[in-house]
Amino acid sequence: MNRNALPHTWQPSRRTFLKAALGAAGALSTAGLLSGCTGGVDPHVITLGSRLSDKNAKLGVKDVVGMFQQQTGGTVRINSVDSTSFQENVNNYLQGTPDDVFTWMSGYRMKYFADKGLVDDVSSVWQPHGGGFSDSFREASTGTDGRQYLIPFFYYPWAVFYRPSLWRERGYAPPKTFDDWVALSKRMQADGLTPIGFGVRDGWSPFGTFDYLDLRLNGVDFHRSLLAGDVSWTDNRVRSVFDTWREILPFHQPQPLGRKMSEAQQALLNKEVGMLVAGMFVAQSFPAGPDRDDLDFFPFPEIDSAVGSSAVEAPMDGFMMRKDPRNLAGAQQFLSFLTSADAAVAYAKQDPQAIPAHRDADLSGFPPLVQKSAALVQGAGSITQFLDRDTRPDFASVVMIPAMQQFLGNPNDVDGLVRSIERQKAAVFGQ
């Protein structure tokens, strides 16, 4: 090889490499700044950060934004992010340069960011439009300082879902009380059918059962104080929740820890299980048409008549506004539009899990299941938001998910379980 040729072939590539390296380093350091440049202060442009990334949900957001643009002449730029990534990065997102308006969840998850001063209150939008929402939605949208931080958009109640065609065939009827439910489960077992579908691999899904058992046994107030960290988990009332759960565990699909919620939903679809404690999202697993029409629910049964069964678990999603939005007037105008019943209806038409949060939403064009869900929530004595929204999210994910899984793996050691939860609660809540 000719030694002298070497520098010639080498020099340009070295320069190129350097340029590339400098370019990459520059890109890394300015990436944060660049993302902040989008939008500008054009009063016609509003940016919307959306975690509604499911195919149907995306269509719904597009329709809603289309309606807004047509009505007002404003422009909304949608930044859709996969919902898991959105959730995992939300801390950084809100501390960086978030969009003017973004989709988020009710309850503690909302309060947390409100307390941290990362979002602006939207009380001014609530004042003229608040009448469209029930008191429980107002409560779920209100921060610790008494101001509203969220515009309710849609919700998805939890209940016990089943397939009417299968039940008609076998002659089952929806139970009203816990004893009826147990009797029905026994009958299903005798018929060779697994009564209750169960998939816990994702971690969060047993929260629904836990919440309902606690609500039916101990009432809403106790449930709320427990999740707020004010009551000890070693309280006998908590033990009774786990004891009652252990009673009905034999009716659940076995080996739930290895099964995802979506697999349990599939089992319901395939009529391998008789029932499933789930949220309306179960409808997403049912293909539109005869299958989705053959899906119904009954409210979680009453356990103690003194407590009743009027509390409904119905997580609500909505929109929040970033701190000091670049386009405050536009963001408020857009949020006002989102409080309208028409906007919520336009979205819910695309997303089968969503029930419009607005009380005047015209549901006549919706399937009976949606109408029934809305009636369930409207008639509810109180609404809870699901365990991971009613307590600190870190407590829910770091402590409660492993605790639930531990209970389902070894249901007999309730004593050790509640003591372990209480000990970890102290570490998380910093008490």
Next chain:
Amino acid sequence: MTSTVPPQTGTETRTPAPKIRRSRSDRWTIAVMLGLPAAIVMGLVWIPTVFTVILSFARWDGIGGTSTIEWIGTQNYVDAVQAYPPFQQALHNNVLWLAFLFVFPTILGIFLAVLLDRGLKGSRLYQSIFYIPVVLSMALVGFVWQLIYSTDGGVLNTILGTDVDWLGNPDVNIWAVMVAASWRHTGYIMLLYLAGLKAIDPSVREAALMDGAGPVRTFFRIVFPLMKPTNLLIIVITVIEALRAFDLVWVINKGRNGLELISALVTANVVGEAGRVGFGSALATIMLVISLVFIALYLWIVMRSDD
């Protein structure tokens, strides 16, 4: 790095320079070439590491300025050990993972490499088959093995006619996942040993054969000791693989219920809407200390063998 320089002016005739001459721009270039990577390593590795260790003594949710950090001493470490059951499990699982990875894929990899090295018919084909999992991402490996292990419709239960909860039973799932991890790791080990075997002078084996050593004896007495550099490399790779194990358990159940690994616990605590930055940092620091033990051990072995 080559340091020959092209003539700065076009009139000069090129003569091989006995001494390296560096122009100003070249010196600048070298400074940047060395400085930039150093800065990147400092900025992306060392400084974050130091901050992680500092933050491990704090309670902080990652929101707001440094004034919102609450210093709580070693409380996070105490909590990790005393009030965080997954941590003990994770330590146990990490050690198990390391031991399993050392024993199972390494032995299998060596065995496959030796077989393939004997020049079987179609050995290239076998080689490709065993190597294919290595090019798959761990997330994809996790997806593939979920189809195999699934309780309801999984391949394994269907073939065996069993009803084992491969992914949900905390006594079983760690082994199931380690087998999946080995499926990928074995191909890697095999390829490295194949390269090592090819590098051995055939005359050494011939000599052993002449002295009447059988193939097994030749391998363990002659070939294996000669592959010391490869063996060291395997140790390093396996330790790294065991410590960074994360993707597979995260894909399956986010590292819970029997699949706890320290890396997964760090992620579960730090990532998300209400990060426990301090507590996660404490876990990460513990992981760093464990890694340092292995790094020190490796350096000690390498340095010693240089003498």
